[in-house]
Amino acid sequence: MPHIIPIPALKDNYIWMLINSDNQHVAIVDPSEAQPVIDYMNQENLTPVAILITHHHWDHVGGIPDLVANYSVPVYTPATETVKFSTNLVTEGDKIELTELDIVLNVLDVPGHTAGAVAYYNEELVFSGDTLFTAGCGRMFEGTPKQMHHSLTKFKSLPDNTLLYCGHEYTEANLSFAGTVEPSNPDIQARLHEVQKLRKSGKPTIPSTLALEKKTNPFLRCEVDSVVQSASTHSGQTLTDSTQVFAAIRQWKDDF
Numbered sequence: 001m002p003h004i005i006p007i008p009a010l011k012d013n014y015i016w017m018l019i020n021s022d023n024q025h026v027a028i029v030d031p032s033e034a035q036p037v038i039d040y041m042n043q044e045n046l047t048p049v050a051i052l053i054t055h056h057h058w059d060h061v062g063g064i065p066d067l068v069a070n071y072s073v074p075v076y077t078p079a080t081e082t083v084k085f086s087t088n089l090v091t092e093g094d095k096i097e098l099t100e101l102d103i104v105l106n107v108l109d110v111p112g113h114t115a116g117a118v119a120y121y122n123e124e125l126v127f128s129g130d131t132l133f134t135a136g137c138g139r140m141f142e143g144t145p146k147q148m149h150h151s152l153t154k155f156k157s158l159p160d161n162t163l164l165y166c167g168h169e170y171t172e173a174n175l176s177f178a179g180t181v182e183p184s185n186p187d188i189q190a191r192l193h194e195v196q197k198l199r200k201s202g203k204p205t206i207p208s209t210l211a212l213e214k215k216t217n218p219f220l221r222c223e224v225d226s227v228v229q230s231a232s233t234h235s236g237q238t239l240t241d242s243t244q245v246f247a248a249i250r251q252w253k254d255d256f
Helices: 035-044 064-070 145-156 171-181 188-201 212-215 225-234 242-255
Strands: 003-009 012-018 025-029 047-050 075-078 088-090 097-098 103-109 118-121 125-129 163-166
Touching: 003 035, 012 035, 025 035, 035 064, 035 103, 047 064, 103 125, 103 145, 145 242, 171 188, 171 225, 171 242, 188 212, 225 242
Parallel strands: 025 047, 047 075, 075 088, 125 163
Antiparallel strands: 003 012, 012 025, 097 103, 103 118, 118 125
16 A cells, blocks of 8 residues: 655645655645645655546645646546546546556545545545545535435445545544534544644544544434434424435534
């Protein structure tokens, strides 16, 4: 497996770098800015082999123009979204073979945050962009609750030990909301304590594991009685299925 490091960018974005330390090759996930990436590659004497884009929002694609002006690399982007300088359109079922990194990544369609968002995954990790966050999920700018909930179920189907790499450092705020939804969940309180220690030390809280997400992320717990009850109470109606529960807590989070 490549070595994976985050490059902080903008206010709270992470640009993910997949590095093969044996040959100094790197793939770049969601470069919101170019200069921090270029500086790091120069510092570490790295050669880029690919850019992977999860969705079209500016804070995930803003660095592409300067990167492709300096390096000749393929740019993988969602098939149904328009991203300038794209060279390879990808959709669910596609495989991306990065031979220089000795890794193959699969593509998942995960609409909801945007209409055509994708995730990149293998048996050990997933780059989820802004669809699934640590302890949360993205806002539905272009999708429906049904789409977003279905996308999240795809992440839940991945192995528990899958490492989750998402696009923003939102864990602490997301856990504060999760604790409001499930105030009696000890896993949420324990995780919040650990996350607060990491942030005070200036360290990232990502990656997480899907096992931890399933215990502490309310958006992956829409079938759990405590979440159903809390969502029903907050919305003032009896919610009977997990999509309704998801829609209720997503609206609750929007207003939080």
